[in-house]
Amino acid sequence: MNRIRNLQGSTLVLTLLALLWVVVVFVLLVLKPSVFSLATVTTILQFSTILALVSLGQAIVVMAGGAGIDLSVGGIVSLSAIFGMLALKAGLPSFLLPATCVFAGAVLGAFNGILVTRLSILPLIATLGTFFIYSGLALALTGGAAQSGVPGWLLIWGRSVFSSIPAPFLTIAIPVFAIAGIVLMWTAWGRWIYAIGFNERSAHLVGIPVDRARLILYGLSGALSGAAALISLAWLGSGRPNIGQNLELESLTAAMLGGIAISGGRGGVGGVFAAVILLVTLKTGLLQLNVNTVWQLGIVGALLVFVLLADRLSQRWR
Amino acid sequence: MTAAFLVARGIAKRFGALTALSDVDLEIRPGEVLALLGDNGAGKSTFIKILAGAHPPSDGELIVEGMPVAFSSPKDAASSGIATIFQELALSENLSISENVFLGRELKRSVLGVPFLRRAEMRRRVDSLLKELDAHISDPEAPVGSLSGGQRQAVAICRALNLNAKLVIMDEPTAALAVAETRKVLALTRRLAERGCAVVLISHNISEVFEVADRIVVFRRGRKVAERLRAETDPEEIVSFITGAHPGVRALEKTN
Numbered sequence: 001m002n003r004i005r006n007l008q009g010s011t012l013v014l015t016l017l018a019l020l021w022v023v024v025v026f027v028l029l030v031l032k033p034s035v036f037s038l039a040t041v042t043t044i045l046q047f048s049t050i051l052a053l054v055s056l057g058q059a060i061v062v063m064a065g066g067a068g069i070d071l072s073v074g075g076i077v078s079l080s081a082i083f084g085m086l087a088l089k090a091g092l093p094s095f096l097l098p099a100t101c102v103f104a105g106a107v108l109g110a111f112n113g114i115l116v117t118r119l120s121i122l123p124l125i126a127t128l129g130t131f132f133i134y135s136g137l138a139l140a141l142t143g144g145a146a147q148s149g150v151p152g153w154l155l156i157w158g159r160s161v162f163s164s165i166p167a168p169f170l171t172i173a174i175p176v177f178a179i180a181g182i183v184l185m186w187t188a189w190g191r192w193i194y195a196i197g198f199n200e201r202s203a204h205l206v207g208i209p210v211d212r213a214r215l216i217l218y219g220l221s222g223a224l225s226g227a228a229a230l231i232s233l234a235w236l237g238s239g240r241p242n243i244g245q246n247l248e249l250e251s252l253t254a255a256m257l258g259g260i261a262i263s264g265g266r267g268g269v270g271g272v273f274a275a276v277i278l279l280v281t282l283k284t285g286l287l288q289l290n291v292n293t294v295w296q297l298g299i300v301g302a303l304l305v306f307v308l309l310a311d312r313l314s315q316r317w318r
Numbered sequence: 319m320t321a322a323f324l325v326a327r328g329i330a331k332r333f334g335a336l337t338a339l340s341d342v343d344l345e346i347r348p349g350e351v352l353a354l355l356g357d358n359g360a361g362k363s364t365f366i367k368i369l370a371g372a373h374p375p376s377d378g379e380l381i382v383e384g385m386p387v388a389f390s391s392p393k394d395a396a397s398s399g400i401a402t403i404f405q406e407l408a409l410s411e412n413l414s415i416s417e418n419v420f421l422g423r424e425l426k427r428s429v430l431g432v433p434f435l436r437r438a439e440m441r442r443r444v445d446s447l448l449k450e451l452d453a454h455i456s457d458p459e460a461p462v463g464s465l466s467g468g469q470r471q472a473v474a475i476c477r478a479l480n481l482n483a484k485l486v487i488m489d490e491p492t493a494a495l496a497v498a499e500t501r502k503v504l505a506l507t508r509r510l511a512e513r514g515c516a517v518v519l520i521s522h523n524i525s526e527v528f529e530v531a532d533r534i535v536v537f538r539r540g541r542k543v544a545e546r547l548r549a550e551t552d553p554e555e556i557v558s559f560i561t562g563a564h565p566g567v568r569a570l571e572k573t574n
Contacts, residue, residue: 188424188433191417195410202408206422206477207393265412 013259016310017274020303021281028285035288038164044277044284046166046235049173050077052276053228054247055254056180057109057221059272061123062255064217065197065264066210071127072112073225073251075134077244080104081229082138085147085239094151101230102223108134109222113215131248138241147239158234168231176224180269193217198265253300254279257307279303321384323348323484323516324369324400328378331364338364339540342378346485351507351517353527356537357560362520365537366487369518370402371395401483403474403491411463415455416444418462419476447476450513451506468499475506485516492526504530524553536560543567 028035054073061070084101092100108130115126160167184190195203196210204210225244232243256262257278258271279300286296322345331339339361346352354362367373369380371389380387382398389395392402409418417424420440426433444458453472455465462473471491478486488507492500507530511517521527527534528548536544536559544559544566558564562571 183432186434188426188435191413191421191424191435194412195421198412199408199410202410203421205392205404205408208422265410 013271014274016307017257017271017278020307021274021278024278024282024285028289032289035285040284040288042161042164042166044280045164045169047284048276048280049166049169049231050228051247051250051254051280052173052273053176053224053231055251055258055272055276056177056269057224058248058251059255059258059260059267059269060180060193060217061221062252062260062262063197063264063267064193064214066116066200066214067123068116068197068214068217068264069123069127069252070109070112070218070221071124071248072108072131072134073221074244074247075131075138076105076108076222076225077229077232077247078138078241079108079134079244080226081233081239081243082141082147082241084229084233085149086141088149088151089147094154097151097154097233098230101233102226105226105229106219106223109225110215110219112222113218116218117211117215135242135244138244142239142241144241146241148237150233150237150239154234155237158231166235168234172227172231176227177269177273184269194265196264197261250279250300253304256304320347320349322346323383325381326365326369326378327381329365329368329375329380330377331361331368331373332376337540339368339375342537342542344535344542344545346516346518348484348516349511349514350532351511351519351530353531353534354518354520354537355522355524355527355534355556355560359539360537360560361540362537363489364540366402366489366518366520369395369400369485369487371400396481396483399482399484400487401478401481401485402487402489403471403478404489409462409470409473412461414459414461415448415465415473415476416440416458418473419444419447419458419480421477423481443480444476447479448472451475451479451509453506454502466499467495468502471495471503472506475510479510479513479515483515485518486510487518487520489520490522491519492521492523500526524556527556528553538562538567539571541570543570 025036054077058070058073061068080101083104084097087100088094088097112127112130115121115130116123157167162170184193192203192208192213195208196213200210229243233239254275255272257275258267258273260267260272282299282303283296286299324346326342326344329339329342330337342365354365356362364373368375371392371394374388374390380389387398389398410421413421424433425436425440427436428434441458448455448458451472453469455469455472462470465473475486491503491507495503504526507517507519519527519531531548534546534548534551534556535542536556538560546556555564559567562568
């Protein structure tokens with residue numbers, strides 16, 4: 001019954017998101033029939049891959065509660081991309097680039113985790129601090145210039161398309177979400193994350209290593225941001241020091257839209273995935289309609305408020 | 319009479335200059351409900367915290383099943399078969415009953431080091447525990463958030479039983495419950511003892527204690543001032559022990 005209830009919760013979110021997505025697509029098509037070419041679909045999925053990985057990290061950190069939030073994800077994406085490229089310039093063999101990006105992300109994320117769990121700094125403050133450190137460092141190390149020289153084989157992977165679906169989406173985003181879903185639903189680790197997120201004290205009393213779990217989740221969020229950095233390199237062909245800009249707010253929006261409770265302990269990854277697709281579709285569509293960037297942000301904000309309102313109302317009606 | 323599961327000898331606890339507990343001797347036997355009574359600050363909570371491994375005693379020794387033990391954490395106490403059900407029940411409301419009963423020690427099947435849950439097996443075990451306790455909870459998959467206070471106590475008791483606890487300490491289990499719920503929890507307490515568990519019950523409610531306990535121990539100002547079998551005492555006598563009006567207590571306090 002619990003499972004059904006959970007499922008109902010997330011089906012509600014999923015249905016709402018699917019409905020919104022249909023509305024968005026419909027409106028865009030009416031306003032500009034040429035808006036969705038196959039190339040647009042590819043672009044949307046490519047952008048989605050990056051946002052999806054970052055949002056997944058954000059979602060698990062928020063889900064584990066304790067006022068968990070990771071504002072530094074954008075900074076981690078920028079800095080691990082730059083770090084990978086600089087390491088390449090310093091003579092790193094190119095086949096190690098993927099591992100280096102992910103590892104750099106994991107280390108930066110684990111640093112957040114240490115600040116939060118060992119030093120007991122409020123996550124909002126700790127990750128706001130590291131957000132400035134990481135994104136500032138990315139700019140300082142490069143003087144703001146894009147770093148070129150991504151190895152050719154990586155570009156082939158990053159830019160190849162199977163029936164208009166980009167390779168990174170198929171080989172990274174989908175498997176990672178499938179694994180996350182399975183771990184959350186069917187393993188003891190997943191139950192622990194929900195338990196920690198909902199009631200930290202009780203989780204502690206039954207012997208779950210709360211701090212260690214949180215540390216690992218921050219590290220994991222960092223590693224996912226590192227993977228997103230790698231995909232940005234493979235796609236764009238250069239490491240840009242500001243590639244992660246706005247990702248912290250967008251990933252948080254996706255997590256909230258996807259039904260992750262900001263207080264922790266509730267939500268699933270399916271909703272996050274759907275929310276990412278919706279967000280990127282909306283943004284790409286608005287871009288194609290030449291809507292001012294300022295308005296784009298406003299529309300995303302309105303969407304967030306609307307979905308949270310719907311969630312609140314549906315809880316009251318239940 | 320059965321051999322004691324736990325023997326406390328000369329237990330004392332001092333917090334700096336404050337003596338919270340001095341020279342307490344107590345035996346806890348399997349199959350018996352032992353009620354701890356006493357006014358606020360009498361030392362009951364300190365005593366159970368020592369049993370539960372949350373505080374080390376300043377003096378005295380604990381003997382579990384004939385072996386002297388020294389608990390440095392609640393985990394040590396749990397591995398000696400002592401489970402404590404605190405007032406805040408330590409349940410996770412967003413998880414189901416069976417998930418709560420097994421939380422932290424899930425049954426799992428390891429695939430490549432990943433601990434997959436054995437849900438069916440856990441559900442079956444919890445189902446039989448709930449039946450055995452006659453807890454009137456039909457669905458072990460129901461979320462704990464949907465249960466009443468008494469049913470939550472039942473889940474916490476299931477948790478204790480699932481850890482193979484031989485001594486279950488219940489800290490005011492009925493403090494926040496409605497009348498009908500209180501009845502159920504008292505019945506559960508009895509059933510726990512009939513199952514062969516030793517039960518230590520802390521309560522403020524004298525009529526409740528007389529209904530369920532086999533033996534009654536009264537604490538006052540950090541000392542054990544009385545120990546009576548239920549059949550050999552009455553509520554007036556116990557109240558006089560608690561308030562210190564009993565001549566025996568007065569004599570004891572005068573000598574100190």
